[in-house]
Every structure is written in structure tokens, then in C-alpha cells.
Amino acid sequence: MNFWQLVAELGLPIAATVGLGAFIMVIINYILGGIVSQIAFIENVITQLDNRIKTMNNEILKIDQEMSEQLGLPVDTDRVARADGKKDARKD
Numbered sequence: 001m002n003f004w005q006l007v008a009e010l011g012l013p014i015a016a017t018v019g020l021g022a023f024i025m026v027i028i029n030y031i032l033g034g035i036v037s038q039i040a041f042i043e044n045v046i047t048q049l050d051n052r053i054k055t056m057n058n059e060i061l062k063i064d065q066e067m068s069e070q071l072g073l074p075v076d077t078d079r080v081a082r083a084d085g086k087k088d089a090r091k092d
Contacts, residue, residue, distance in 0.1 A: 007015045061080060068075050 003015070006018075010018075065075050065080070
């Protein structure tokens, strides 16, 4: 069906509305495609930052344990266990 047949059957306002509706759908799909790719990028950045925080937390715990040993203080095993998200399973 060509455009002029559609105009003859439905009228110009309805045919124009259908055409503009299709144009708006194309624009919305384009915009949402860009947003989805940006969200995926931001999710990747957040995952990397979370990994860095976990690494830094482990390094701080290591430094804390070494300082406690050098100063002759008892190592806080509960704090170490909380950092791993588990209870301390050691039997010392």
C-alpha cells in the first residue's frame, strides 16, 4: 500500500499521525539504546570500584595485623572475621 492510497482511505490527519508515531518510536528506540549502553558502562565502573574497596579493606587488615604483632597487641580476630563476612572458624 502506498502513501497516497493510505491518505485516500484514512485522511491526511490520520496518515500523518501514523507516520509521526513511527518517527517518534524510532527516536525513542535510539535514545533508549544510548541509555542502556551508558548504564552498562556505569555498572562496570561500580563493579571495579567495589573490587578496589575490597582489596583496600584486605590491605588495611593486613597492616593492622602486622602493627598489632609488632606492638605486642593481640590480633582482633573478630574484626578479621567480620571483614570476610563470616564468623571466625579458627579454634585458637
